[in-house]
Amino acid sequence: MPAVPRSALLLLPLLGFMVLTYLVPFLGILRWSVTLPEPGFGQYQTALTDPLVLAVFLRTFRTCAVVTLVTVVASYMITLLWVRGTPMQRLVVEFCILIPFWISVLTRAFGWLALLSTKGIINTWLQTTGILSEPLTMVRNEFGVIVGMVHFLIPFAAFPLASAMRTVDERVLLAARGMGASRARVFTQVFVPMTAPGVLGAALVVFVFALGFFVTPAILGGGRSVMAAELVYLRIFQSPNWGLGAAISVILMLGVGGLLALLMRQVRPAGTR
Numbered sequence: 001m002p003a004v005p006r007s008a009l010l011l012l013p014l015l016g017f018m019v020l021t022y023l024v025p026f027l028g029i030l031r032w033s034v035t036l037p038e039p040g041f042g043q044y045q046t047a048l049t050d051p052l053v054l055a056v057f058l059r060t061f062r063t064c065a066v067v068t069l070v071t072v073v074a075s076y077m078i079t080l081l082w083v084r085g086t087p088m089q090r091l092v093v094e095f096c097i098l099i100p101f102w103i104s105v106l107t108r109a110f111g112w113l114a115l116l117s118t119k120g121i122i123n124t125w126l127q128t129t130g131i132l133s134e135p136l137t138m139v140r141n142e143f144g145v146i147v148g149m150v151h152f153l154i155p156f157a158a159f160p161l162a163s164a165m166r167t168v169d170e171r172v173l174l175a176a177r178g179m180g181a182s183r184a185r186v187f188t189q190v191f192v193p194m195t196a197p198g199v200l201g202a203a204l205v206v207f208v209f210a211l212g213f214f215v216t217p218a219i220l221g222g223g224r225s226v227m228a229a230e231l232v233y234l235r236i237f238q239s240p241n242w243g244l245g246a247a248i249s250v251i252l253m254l255g256v257g258g259l260l261a262l263l264m265r266q267v268r269p270a271g272t273r
Helices: 006-035 042-049 051-084 087-102 105-116 121-128 142-166 170-178 183-194 196-211 215-221 228-238 242-267
Strands: none
Touching: 006 042, 006 242, 042 051, 042 242, 051 087, 051 142, 051 196, 051 228, 087 142, 105 121, 105 142, 105 215, 142 196, 142 215, 170 183, 183 196, 196 242, 215 228, 228 242
């Protein structure tokens, strides 16, 4: 029998940790979804036909799509400055990207609540200066949720975009300029297509992260913009229906798994496909 490579042995602790912390709990959730309150697939039928659950799924995917679009566009501009800006610009952008990693998601959510609420800093300033007579409603709705999620996810989109931008051959851009193309044409027809894999990777990473958001929508949505993860919490802890909550979790998990499989297929080097 051939000897087991040492690299495979080094992976065993990680695989064991993944099995204990992810696979075993997921199998428990899967069991709940088909046994509570009675055996069968009734909870999946409810999850796929209940108007309330379908509305939450629709809101979740709509919010995640908007968040993904805004995050990727904003991250592309920020990363472009990070990769191709002056040394000072790169340093400032790098700090702006890295500092959010040191702040908890809970702190950031409450920070946005202090900024965007009807008596928050922004509304108070707009009313004090006479720009507005009535405060804007920027929290306890989808707008506040989107703002908080975009702020949290921009750094996660910046890294795959930066990786793609750094692989662009500068000689190709110079050749396009030498052939008479304007800067705008070089950017739209040469640079952007060459960074398309990074854009796709960033979009998938952001969308997968956004699907499982709980704290930010719960705080900034104020219960009026419930997403799938919050609905699972409500069904398990507040209006006990563990079977339905487990079924929603499994559906969400399968969706995330499918997106991750697509991501791995796209980021795998071409020679190994």
